[in-house]
Amino acid sequence: MLSYLLATLTFAGVYALLALGLNVIWGMAGMINLGLAGFFALGAYASALATVALGLPILLGLLIAIAVAALSGGLLSRLTLNLRGDYLAIVTLGFGEVIRLIAANEIWLTNGSDGIPGIPGPFRGALTPLQFNALSCALLLLAVALAWLMTERLRRSPYGRALRAIRDDETAAAVAGKPVRLYKVQAFAIGAGLLGLAGAAYAHFTSCVAPDIFRPLLTIYIFLALTAGGTGNTSGAVLGAFLVIVILEGSRFIEPMLHGMTGAQGAALREIIIGTALIVVMRIRPEGLLAERPPKPVSAP
């Protein structure tokens, strides 16, 4: 039971990292990213390959994961910079699908649908499974704390203020002399880097990555986390991630109580609940549990 709780808390940490990454992209800069699962997968595979195939240390794997995800995020956002946000929505969604295709088909690189097993975790050999779960949980919560601190500083900095200005009115921000294009690409890359880090952390914790894990559903989970927690609010992103894990894990316990349902029906029901929850939250409380509070008081809109 303790081991289960620790593992769940670790997953919550992974989700929190994803929500923090999305918060930079969508919450602060107002850019859409519907390919979260793609960046997550990119990070997971990059770090897995770096450590398994090249034998690099885990820390270096994490850095490579961040770099690869950030770079591809920067390129994708650069591509649609002159167009309305709708195009970025389509491109990122397509990106997520293509990454999954590559992961499933480039068998020489990714081992196809079997996935890459045996990804090293920190001190996995020297610890009992329970101790390993405790250590991973602690490390992930530490990573979340770090990511929280850094994105919160980002939000309070003049750079964060400029991002908010770009989000709210791009033309006005450009007139005020802000380098709108550069900042947008940078913000997307920073957020994508966090998404990649989340993927790498996931890979080292579960020791196996396979294309199945990166379904577009993940994107909805994280959007729900961020929207429920409070778009643009760093603490809200973390809170929302934990909330989504509670809903997901909680529904596992309710499922056996509903008799006569097949496994597929149970899974379908859970996804129906998550999707409905996102629409309902957007409708009745679009600002989320913790509304965004700009660091300096501004007059009400």
Added chain:
Amino acid sequence: MDLLPQLLVNGIISGTLLAIPAIGFTAIFAVLRFPNFSVASHATIGAFAGYAANVWLGLPAAPALIAAFLVAALVGLVSDEVALKPLRPYGALTAAIASIALTIVLENMVRFGFGNDLRGYDLPLVRDWRIAGVRVGPQQVQNFALALGIMAAVFAALKFTRIGKAMRAVADNPTLAELKGIDPVWVGRLTVFMAMGLVGAGGMLLGLGTSIDPLTGFRFILPIFAAAVVGGLGSIPGAALGAMVVGVGEELSILVLSPSYKSAVGFIAIILVLAFRPRGLLGERAY
């Protein structure tokens, strides 16, 4: 044997089928100004409604296609009223996110009812025709003809009917259209009904060639988006042209890429068009 003519024929047929849902997607974008990703689930719903009419009621493919259209159109209208319309004032991107959530909900409702099994339509088995070394199935030809008929009806409706003219007016300039007494809310509803109906019919047409499961619609979203973006997002003739480019491109890609990357061709097409001709081949004007 020469592969090229066969691939071209296959590509033109699949491009024509793809044009039907792509027109639906781009029409919603033209009138309501947001990318409605729930086309994925509506294509699935159409495919399953057609399956129910075909296998359970024993109807042939063409009447089953009407069932696919109507069911998807109704689900599209109701789900839009309930879930998406109230969120549109918050902006196109908010509505786009909600439409992904909606797709997950609807797709899983299909999964809840039908399970994950692959299902095949009940079609008469006929021998393929061979014309000048090119193989085509009579069913393929029928699907192609049906898709062409639907497309002709769409273009005629847009050109000649009051509703079609009203849709084009709203797509072109909503404020001016409203001044002229066109109710944008009703035009929006009609657009969603017709567009999701097309997407449903398209889902069935694309499913007729293979077997269907709850993910059928999702598998086609990349080519559908690609068709719309390549032709110019919001342009209905553009979607038809874009679908042709993507359909033929997917088939020709077999010459250089492994067949499992067929659906990635759409993504490559999107990237190329955005890099070199961002407004698409025909620009963004609706018609």
